[in-house]
Amino acid sequence: xxxxxxxxxxxxxxxxxxxxxxxxxxxxxxxxxxxxxxxxxxxxxxxxxxxxxxxxxxxxxxxxxxxxxxxxxxxxxxxxxxxxxxxxxxxxxxxxxxxxxxxxxxxxxxxxxxxxxxxxxxxxxxxxxxxxxxxxxxxxxxxxxxxxxxxxxxxxxxxxxxxxxxxxxxxx
Numbered sequence: 282x283x284x285x286x287x288x289x290x291x292x293x294x295x296x297x298x299x300x301x302x303x304x305x306x307x308x309x310x311x312x313x314x315x316x317x318x319x320x321x322x323x324x325x326x327x328x329x330x331x332x333x334x335x336x337x338x339x340x341x342x343x344x345x346x347x348x349x350x351x352x353x354x355x356x357x358x359x360x361x362x363x364x365x366x367x368x369x370x371x372x373x374x375x376x377x378x379x380x381x382x383x384x385x386x387x388x389x390x391x392x393x394x395x396x397x398x399x400x401x402x403x404x405x406x407x408x409x410x411x412x413x414x415x416x417x418x419x420x421x422x423x424x425x426x427x428x429x430x431x432x433x434x435x436x437x438x439x440x441x442x443x444x445x446x447x448x449x450x451x452x453x
Contacts, residue, residue, distance in 0.1 A: 297393050308329075348438075355366040408426075
């Protein structure tokens with residue numbers, strides 16, 4: 282098994298801290314309002330929901346990328362891994378920063394514990410991103426699905442992936 286961490290860059294640390302502060306303020310304000318209004322169940326439920334959002338987002342966030350046992354695995358903090366069969370991978374390469382210019386998030390998050398989910402850019406079309414920084418990204422193509430990943434050592438990741446996909450059995 283070859284493991285590649287997904288370290289956060291400075292921008293992600295800042296946006297995560299800011300988003301957590303805003304969510305904490307929102308949860309606290311809603312809870313105070315609930316207390317002043319006799320603990321109305323709807324307000325209490327809303328404050329709990331707002332407090333749980335960061336936990337759910339953290340659980341889904343990418344933690345590391347593992348190559349081995351026939352798969353590229355995107356390990357997450359507290360959610361099942363995203364598995365990409367090595368035999369399905371057709372290409373992997375460094376991603377030029379320009380490819381991400383103007384990318385739109387279709388479903389997912391960007392800025393709280395990572396950038397992950399379904400995205401679209403003019404250069405790539407639709408892709409799944411599991412990233413924790415904006416530089417050193419790699420593009421992995423597996424069938425019709427494209428993945429944008431942020432392993433800590435992009436060159437070593439790509440070399441390991443190339444060797445592993447070459448050795449992966451092909452077929453149905």
